[in-house]
């Protein structure tokens with residue numbers, strides 16, 4: 001009996017637009033000449049968004065590692081948790097850009113996939129900083145391929161997106177890489193002779209504690 | 212010799228349940244030994260049998276992962292409502308806020324997992340039946356998306372109830388009031404408010420949609436979005 005009721009309800013739902021309650025406004029048509037992003041450029045932007053998301057999760061795994069009682073480096077944990085949130089912001093900025101250009105009216109759900117981060121332990125803080133630096137270098141390389149895809153299009157050189165990626169994203173990448181490289185160098189020098197004390201002191205420095 | 216002493220202490224620890232000076236015993240045993248390594252296996256943050264009985268520890272990891280997933284799903288909903296066709300800045304803001312909250316909570320949960328001496332497992336899933344995800348899409352109209360938001364917020368809230376129960380009365384060998392208190396203060400309290408708010412939104416939209424033979428629909432959605440822009 002219940003089955004029959006459901007089946008009838010299903011049928012009703014199918015023809016609902018004809019006489020049922022309409023809960024949404026029908027889509028309207030707007031001229032589309034202004035939507036000018038080309039497919040290769042759009043696809044590489046989508047891949048870049050996924051890459052930022054993956055980086056955000058990898059940074060969270062670093063934060064989690066350095067938060068463990070057996071590792072106990074809250075300064076590094078803080079640094080990496082913050083980096084994770086920054087990567088999420090990067091994904092959001094790229095999404096905002098696509099929206100501004102008239103994109104993401106469809107295929108939105110498939111834009112982001114959540115996968116567990118690949119790596120979850122690091123031998124010491126230098127190893128983690130160097131891993132972070134490697135990750136950022138990969139992201140930088142990837143942004144450059146997006147730029148290439150967006151300016152090499154024969155029919156449409158996407159100057160504005162290229163400028164945005166170059167000016168905002170590459171700028172932040174290079175500054176971020178310099179920062180990580182500097183931190184890794186300082187720490188590595190300290191670890192040379194005073195491995196455990198060096199990491200301890202630098203961790204507190206990252207927390208803003210002078211000891 | 213050392214092994215024997217350890218196993219002896221181990222036996223004692225089991226019988227005592229509260230191995231109050233376990234770390235001290237490790238220190239006493241290891242310091243002054245010929246080897247120059249200290250292992251001190253019981254000098255850790257684990258207490259109250261956390262992670263040793265029941266599934267509280269794994270459910271906490273899974274809860275962090277659930278927040279992560281929801282956070283990015285809400286972010287996509289926020290994006291969808293901000294495209295030029297849907298153009299609902301208020302709905303977008305509502306979902307952006309849900310996303311931000313879920314993101315912050317997932318980081319907070321990860322920190323809490325490690326605070327209790329455990330490590331975070333990003334692959335851990337709950338033993339609780341997940342909400343049906345087949346054909347999941349964020350490309351929904353206004354009322355549908357509010358319905359999904361309400362359902363998923365209830366799932367988060369009910370999961371908190373479940374972990375709370377596992378941490379307290381469901382387990383014979385575990386009564387973790389720290390986890391219970393943490394869930395109450397950081398999750399359960401706000402979740403009830405959020406659920407009520409979303410349910411209220413569906414009530415409002417429901418009446419607007421049916422009022423005036425459905426003639427108010429497009430204006431109602433527009434006005435409600437303006438309202439969300441100011442209040443969400």
Ligand SMILES: [Fe+2]
Pocket residue numbers: 052055086087090139
């Ligand atoms: Fe980034």
